Amino acid sequence: MPKPLSLHVPEPEVRPGGVPDFSGVHISPAGEVGRPPVDVDPREIRDMAFSIIRVLNREGEAVGPWAGSLSDDQLTEGLRHMMLLRALDARMIIAQRQGKTSFYIQHLGEEAVSTAFRKVLNKGDMNFATYRQAGLLIADDYPLETMINQIYANSEDPLKGRQLPTLYSVREQGFFTLSGNLATQFPQAVGWAMASAIKGETNIAAGWIGDGSTAESDFHAGLVFASTFKAPVVLNVVNNQWAISTFQGIARGGVGTFAARGLGYGMPSLRVDGNDYLAVHAVGLWAAERARRNLGPTLIEYVTYRAGAHSTSDDPSAYRPKEESAAWPLGDPVIRLKAHLIVKGVWSEDRHAQLEAEMLDTVVTAQKAAESHGTLHSDNRPSVRDMFEGVYAEMPPHLRRQRQETGV
Amino acid sequence: MARMTMIQAIRDGMDVAMGRDNSVVVYGEDVGYFGGVFRATQGLQEKYGKSRCFDAPISESGIVGTAIGMAANGMRPCVEIQFADYMYPAYDQITQEAARIRYRSNADFTCPIVIRMPTGGGIFGGQTHSQSPEALFTHVAGLKVVVPSNPYDAKGLLIAAIEDPDPVIFLEPKRLYNGPFDGHYERPVTGWGKHPDGEVPEGHFTVPLGQAKIKREGRDVTVLAYGTMVHVALAAAEDTGIDAEVIDLRTLLPYDLDAITASVKKTGRCVIVHEATLTSGFGAELAALVAEHCFYSLEAPIRRVAGWDTPYPHAQEWDYFPGPARVGAALTQTMEA
Ligand SMILES: Cc1ncc(C[n+]2csc(CCOP(=O)(O)OP(=O)(O)O)c2C)c(N)n1
Ligand SMILES: [Mg+2]
Numbered sequence: 001m002p003k004p005l006s007l008h009v010p011e012p013e014v015r016p017g018g019v020p021d022f023s024g025v026h027i028s029p030a031g032e033v034g035r036p037p038v039d040v041d042p043r044e045i046r047d048m049a050f051s052i053i054r055v056l057n058r059e060g061e062a063v064g065p066w067a068g069s070l071s072d073d074q075l076t077e078g079l080r081h082m083m084l085l086r087a088l089d090a091r092m093i094i095a096q097r098q099g100k101t102s103f104y105i106q107h108l109g110e111e112a113v114s115t116a117f118r119k120v121l122n123k124g125d126m127n128f129a130t131y132r133q134a135g136l137l138i139a140d141d142y143p144l145e146t147m148i149n150q151i152y153a154n155s156e157d158p159l160k161g162r163q164l165p166t167l168y169s170v171r172e173q174g175f176f177t178l179s180g181n182l183a184t185q186f187p188q189a190v191g192w193a194m195a196s197a198i199k200g201e202t203n204i205a206a207g208w209i210g211d212g213s214t215a216e217s218d219f220h221a222g223l224v225f226a227s228t229f230k231a232p233v234v235l236n237v238v239n240n241q242w243a244i245s246t247f248q249g250i251a252r253g254g255v256g257t258f259a260a261r262g263l264g265y266g267m268p269s270l271r272v273d274g275n276d277y278l279a280v281h282a283v284g285l286w287a288a289e290r291a292r293r294n295l296g297p298t299l300i301e302y303v304t305y306r307a308g309a310h311s312t313s314d315d316p317s318a319y320r321p322k323e324e325s326a327a328w329p330l331g332d333p334v335i336r337l338k339a340h341l342i343v344k345g346v347w348s349e350d351r352h353a354q355l356e357a358e359m360l361d362t363v364v365t366a367q368k369a370a371e372s373h374g375t376l377h378s379d380n381r382p383s384v385r386d387m388f389e390g391v392y393a394e395m396p397p398h399l400r401r402q403r404q405e406t407g408v
Numbered sequence: 409m410a411r412m413t414m415i416q417a418i419r420d421g422m423d424v425a426m427g428r429d430n431s432v433v434v435y436g437e438d439v440g441y442f443g444g445v446f447r448a449t450q451g452l453q454e455k456y457g458k459s460r461c462f463d464a465p466i467s468e469s470g471i472v473g474t475a476i477g478m479a480a481n482g483m484r485p486c487v488e489i490q491f492a493d494y495m496y497p498a499y500d501q502i503t504q505e506a507a508r509i510r511y512r513s514n515a516d517f518t519c520p521i522v523i524r525m526p527t528g529g530g531i532f533g534g535q536t537h538s539q540s541p542e543a544l545f546t547h548v549a550g551l552k553v554v555v556p557s558n559p560y561d562a563k564g565l566l567i568a569a570i571e572d573p574d575p576v577i578f579l580e581p582k583r584l585y586n587g588p589f590d591g592h593y594e595r596p597v598t599g600w601g602k603h604p605d606g607e608v609p610e611g612h613f614t615v616p617l618g619q620a621k622i623k624r625e626g627r628d629v630t631v632l633a634y635g636t637m638v639h640v641a642l643a644a645a646e647d648t649g650i651d652a653e654v655i656d657l658r659t660l661l662p663y664d665l666d667a668i669t670a671s672v673k674k675t676g677r678c679v680i681v682h683e684a685t686l687t688s689g690f691g692a693e694l695a696a697l698v699a700e701h702c703f704y705s706l707e708a709p710i711r712r713v714a715g716w717d718t719p720y721p722h723a724q725e726w727d728y729f730p731g732p733a734r735v736g737a738a739l740t741q742t743m744e745a
Contacts, residue, residue, distance in 0.1 A: 007459035015441065102532035102722070153723035161723025164534030180536025181494060182466060215465030217497060245442035246463045253465075319442045376532075376723060387724040388716065398687065402716050406727065 012247035016317060020327035027329055030057035030273075031064025035282075038290045042268045049259040049269040052303055055278040060339035066282040072346045074119070078277050079337050079347075080355060081139040082111035086334065087359040088134075088144065089308075091367055092151055096312045100375035101151050101165045105131045109275070109307030109325065110240055112333035115139040116280035117206070117236070120288045121174060124203040128176045128189035131166050132238065133208055140173050144366035154374035154381055160390070161382030183209055183216035186235070190226045193233035193291070204232040204291040212243020214258055215251040223299070227265035230296035234287040235262070237299065238274065240306035241328075245319040262299030274304030275333040278340070303330065384408045412608045413600045415585045417559035418448050418524070421566035422486060424612050426456050429484060432570060434461045436471060436488030436524075445490060446526060446585060468498035475521045476506050485521050486570050492525040492579060493539045506575040507550030522569045522576045527555070528636050528683050529715075529729055530583035530593070534722035540635075540684035540715070545577045546661045546693065552576040552617055553660040557584065557638040558605030561658055564615030572617060581635035589636055590643035591731035620664035622671070626653035629677035629742050632668060632694050634660060637681045637730070644735035650743055652679075660690055668694070669701045676707040677742050681735055686714035708745035711738045 013021045028051045036045050055067045062068070070078070089106035096104045107114070114135030121127070127136050137147065146158060150168055153161040159169060169177035176192070179185060189207030196203050209219055214237055226233055237258045241248050252258060262269030268290070272283040280302065287298035307325040309316050341347030374380035388395065388403040395403070412420060426432045434449055434456075440463040443450030453461040464471045468489055475485035489495045495502070502523065509519040529538035545553045554569055554576055556562035562580065569576035583589045587599040600606030623638055628651040631641040638656045645652040653671050657663060672678045678698050680691040691712040698710055713730045721728050 009440070009458040009462045011441075011458075103534075157723070162535070162719070162721050164536065164722055167534070180534065181496070212466045215467040215470065217467065217469055243437075243466060244445065245438045246466075250463050251465050313445075381723050384724060384727045387718055387721045387727060391718050399717050402686070406716075 010249040010253070012249065012320070014321055014324070016319065016321055018321055020321050020324040022327060022329050025329060028052045028054060030054040031067070033064070033066070035065035035286070038286055038293065039295055040268065042266055045268055046263055049257055049263055049271060052271050052273050053279050053283055054273040054276055055282060056276045056336050056340055060336070060343040062278055062340060066279055069282040069285055070278060072341070072344065075277070075337065075341060076346065078116060078119070079334065079341065080359070081115040081135065082277070082334050082337065083355060083359045084362065085111050085115060085135050085138045087363045088138070088147070091363045092148070093312060095151070095367070099377060100371070101153070102376055103165050104151065104312045105166045106308045107132055107135060109328070109332060110238065110304045111135055112277040112280050112337070113238055113274045113302045113304060116277045117284045119281055120284035121206065122203070124174070126174050126176055126189070126192050126203065126205045127208065128185035128192065128205065129178060129208045130185070130210055130213070130238070131178055132210065134166065134168070137168060137170060137173060137175055142170060142173055144363060145369045148367055148370035149373060152370055152373075152375045154370065154378070156370070156373040157382055160386035162387070162390070182213040183218035185209070186218050186222035187225060189235070190222045190231045190233050190297075193231040194225070194229055197229070197232055197294070202292065204234065204288060206234045206236060208236045208238065210243060211237065211239040211241070211248045211258055212246060212251045214261065223262065223265045223267070226297035227267055230294070232291040232294065233297045234284065234291055235297055235299045237301045238304065239301050240304050242306045242310070242316075242320070244310045244314060257301060259299060259301035267297050267299055269299040269301075271301045271303055273330055274302030275330040275336060277333060277337045305330065307332075409607050410610050411601060411606055412559045412563070413586050413606070414556070414559045414562050414580070415446055415448055417563040417608050418566055418580065419450060419452070420608070421563040422449065422452060423455070425486065425567055425570040426452065426460060428612065431482060432460070432484045432486060433478065434486050434488070435464045437464055437466055437490045439463060439488050444488060446582065448488065448524070468494055468496070469501050472498040472501040472506065472523060475523070476501060476509065476519055479519045479521045480509070480517045484570055487521065487523055489523060489525040491537050492527040492541050493536045495523075495525055495541065499544070502545070502551070502575070502577070503548045507548050510574065511550060518573060519575045520573050522566070522578050524578045524580060526582035527579040528581040528583055529720055529725060530589055530636065532722065532725055535719045538720040540682065542579055542660055543684060543688060543690045546690055550575065551661065553579070554617060554658065555579045555581065555635040555660060556658060557581065557635050557656050558588070558603070559600055560605045560608050561615050561621075563608050564613055565617065565658065567612065568614040568617050571614065576617070579635070583636050584639070588639045591640040591729065592643060593726055593731070615658070617659045618662040618664055620658055620667035621656045622653060622667070623656045624652065624654040626651040626675065628652060628675055629679060629739060630655060630671040630675045631739070632657060632678065632680045634658065634682065637683060640730065640732050640735055641681055643732040644739055647732055648736045648739050650739045652739055663697070665697060665701065668697060672698050672702040673705040676705050678702070678706070678710045679713065679735070679738050679742055680710065681713040681730060683715050683730060685717050686712060687717050689714050708742050711742050713738045
């Protein structure tokens with residue numbers, strides 16, 4: 001008689017009440033993983049889907065073949081972007097509690113990924129992001145006040161109050177309109193890139209997706225199109241370990257990695273320390289160059305940790321130990337870049353504290369300016385007219401009748 | 409009897425069904441350890457074990473596809489789609505597979521699954537946490553579609569749905585989870601604690617699918633509603649003083665034609681309300697049924713009050729939501745016609 005079968009349901013190492021344990025997470029030493037030429041045969045670098053490219057070591061030094069892609073000034077600017085994003089998040093979470101908006105999504109712990117990646121793109125390139133990449137806008141100097149106008153859905157909201165807070169759209173700055181429906185943007189990024197190739201242009205696209213969302217069919221649809229047509233696209237998986245309350249093992253399954261999903265599609269698949277600003281930039285640059293040289297897509301997994309709640313509607317203490325984020329072995333991206341700049345002698349604790357105050361000030365100033373145009377429940381908000389407009393290029397008669405029924 | 413919110417009643421419904429029948433399994437995104445983002449499955453994993461209540465990968469097509477496979481192998485899956493707005497990746501599995509397994513195999517295989525999904529607006533959820541896609545299911549042969557409006561019905565209907573031999577789409581108006589909502593958003597919220605329908609039998613009971621319920625008897629005009637709109641319609645009757653008969657359809661498919669026609673033949677007038685967009689909404693089907701079956705009793709044109717034909721907005725939620733003022737105006741106009 002064969003033994004009866006039983007269902008395997010993966011579980012995270014620890015739950016609330018337990019002691020965080022990341023000893024099972026294999027972390028490659030900084031500098032260890034090699035840097036192949038961008039025209040490498042993907043079959044020769046399959047092992048890169050299982051290691052982690054890291055530049056910053058424990059001492060705060062930049063080491064190994066991926067170091068050196070950024071100047072001191074660029075690094076200081078990067079620190080500034082991460083800290084600005086962090087300050088914005090902190091203020092917006094408070095604003096949500098105060099009822100100035102309905103909802104907010106923060107980036108705590110993941111600031112390096114989007115801010116550093118933005119710097120590998122050129123004007124005219126396009127991001128198909130998720131709600132957790134506002135750093136793409138911050139690092140491209142998109143006005144904070146405009147972001148907050150959208151978050152507040154006030155009279156100056158560029159999206160007219162139609163969209164959930166943080167779901168920005170900024171074509172001018174390479175930021176495709178965000179969707180609340182997970183993963184849909186992934187094949188769209190590939191399509192944008194295919195169009196660039198069809199038209200014989202030089203711009204590339206970047207697709208973004210979270211660890212949990214890689215389970216959606218659209219993730220795989222994006223990969224197969226990118227692979228088949230060698231689309232000029234960088235495909236980014238942000239593995240922040242959690243999808244709301246669900247640990248990454250549920251989407252990942254087995255013992256692979258998210259990067260390894262790309263191997264079956266024959267594309268270069270790299271894993272990178274997502275909390276290492278220098279590593280994110282260097283790897284992003286490598287992949288962008290491949291895309292620009294018509295060598296095809298690259299899949300990158302950023303290994304990071306969602307240190308905050310999923311959103312303002314979430315309380316992570318219900319499903320993971322409170323201390324887990326402090327135990328995360330890849331540390332905090334701001335602290336690590338700060339340490340590196342101090343080691344290099346171009347930064348100090350004092351200047352850091354100063355910058356922190358300055359960033360808070362910058363956000364508060366933008367916030368005040370935005371508040372002068374109203375907040376979610378105040379009177380100066382987008383109009384009922386705005387609600388009816390923009391469904392079609394031209395309003396059809398049935399909708400016009402409905403609008404007239406409301407008296408506007 | 410016990411006092412329950414709608415969330416507690418839904419959880420209790422699954423608990424009772426799982427307790428009685430080992431083939432009932434419950435899964436969906438964040439449904440296992442955490443107990444669901446609305447906490448509808450809280451405690452079920454602990455009670456019934458990980459192989460009967462677990463977290464699914466974020467793949468709605470996977471969730472429904474595997475449920476169909478499990479059902480074919482003798483299980484009764486009751487799966488959760490985190491928001492109805494996220495069912496679209498599963499639409500192929502639901503409409504082209506689940507709905508037709510029985511028909512195309514001549515009952516060689518069947519598909520006794522329940523797909524629960526929070527529906528409707530009223531929580532400032534914007535276009536991806538507010539939709540009411542019921543008409544996208546009622547248009548599909550082979551599906552049953554249920555929308556409860558209170559804790560009592562939610563539990564009784566859910567158990568009936570789980571025990572039903574065919575696939576049931578179970579739409580839960582999320583704005584009603586913790587209390588009745590009559591659309592007067594400016595007023596303080598009251599919970600289910602004092603509402604008569606917050607009193608729910610313990611243990612097993614069912615509310616049969618396909619039966620509407622008269623929530624308010626009246627002589628002047630029939631209001632056909634379901635979900636949150638039942639409470640809005642009751643408020644509109646109260647606000648206008650019009651003696652409306654408010655019918656809670658409870659099950660949209662199969663619909664309770666007898667209850668609908670009996671009421672409209674009595675009142676001679678009919679107003680239909682739903683949150684979903686107007687054009688090709690379920691209200692169109694109801695209006696057609698009333699016209700076909702009650703034409704000679706009608707004293708006024710049938711009116712529909714529904715969501716505007718735009719995507720669900722964020723900031724303009726209360727301009728979009730068909731609240732008691734709009735329903736009241738429709739009642740008044742119908743009476744004046
Ligand atoms: C199609 C779809 N299904 C479910 C949801 C609900 N949902 C929103 S965020 C989320 C978790 C996403 O996790 P992950 O992809 O890891 O991204 P992260 O939030 O961690 O950045 C879920 C399930 C959704 N928005 N869209
Ligand atoms: Mg995640």
